[in-house]
Amino acid sequence: MVNNLEPVYGIILAFFILGSTEKMSLGFYAGAIIVLGAVFIYPLIRKKINA
Secondary structure (H helix, E strand, O other), X not given: OOHHHHHHHHHHHHHHHHXXXXXXXXXXXXXXHHHXXXXXXXXXXXXXXXX
């Protein structure tokens, strides 16, 4: 799960380095939501399949 969160750590770090001067598009936020959703839903699906 730590490897899956590397993009999230990168986003957070970039926010602190670049601040609010960097503007993200709607596509960026949609992609971030997809990545975060996959990271958090995967353990639930895996648990359901193994049960």
